[in-house]
Amino acid sequence: MRIPPLYRHPVWQRFFAGAAVGGCISWLIFLFMFGSIQQKNSALIEKQAMQIRELQGYIKIWQEDYQELNQKNEEMLTIQELEVEIENFERYDITDRQSIFRAEESIKEDLRSLIAKDLTTVYENKEMIKRTVENKTLDINGKQYRLVVKELYFYTTVSLVLEIKLAG
Incomplete structure (x- = not known):
């Protein structure tokens, strides 16, 4: 091609x-x-x-x-509020909620000095807070009771969960 x-x-x-x-x-x-x-x-x-x-x-x-x-x-966080809750009071046949409320308010009054304190300072003194609460005896319906700290939470609100036991 x-x-x-x-x-x-x-x-x-x-x-x-x-x-x-x-x-x-x-x-x-x-x-x-x-x-x-x-x-x-x-x-x-x-x-x-x-x-x-x-x-x-x-x-x-x-x-x-x-x-x-x-x-x-x-x-700069400071404690703003205290919460106290008492558990297992039904175990001791305490049906008077007013007495439990007064006991919770009494513990809040004892710990009122923590309000407006620095969070780190309060956390460092947590053992002192436990001892303060556990050394307190409550008189409810003519019987003596002790408190045991079950849970303790720290933030702007200090939250305590307590168990009640007979003082003996």
């Missing part, structure tokens, strides 16, 4: 030459347009990357400040 002898016809020569020159020019135009678009996109990406680094720096500063403030606030 051979190529037809079109090289002898000037019309075909001009057509192929024009197609080759047009292809080269269109390729150069494509490269220019593609390059300018890529340059704009890379500048945009670089600008956004710089903004991301800047904002991450701000986030880091804010997080450090936030953690610092949280730590200061935790150090």
Whole structure:
């Protein structure tokens, strides 16, 4: 198979030459347009990357400040309230809820000095709080009862869960 002898016809020569020159020019135009678009996109990406680094720096500063403030606030926590609950009084046939309420209020009154104290100070003295409560004897319906600390929770509210036992 051979190529037809079109090289002898000037019309075909001009057509192929024009197609080759047009292809080269269109390729150069494509490269220019593609390059300018890529340059704009890379500048945009670089600008956004710089903004991301800047904002991450701000986030880091804010997080450090936030953690610092949280730590200061935790150090400044104080006791706001006392909660006392006496359990198992039904075991000793104490049906008088008023007596249990008065006993709980009496213990709250003994521990009233803890209010507005620093949380860490109160926590460090938890053994003294236990001894204060456990050394107290209650007179309910003519019988003597002792208290045993079952649970003791510390936060802005000191919560005591106590068991009642016969003093003997």
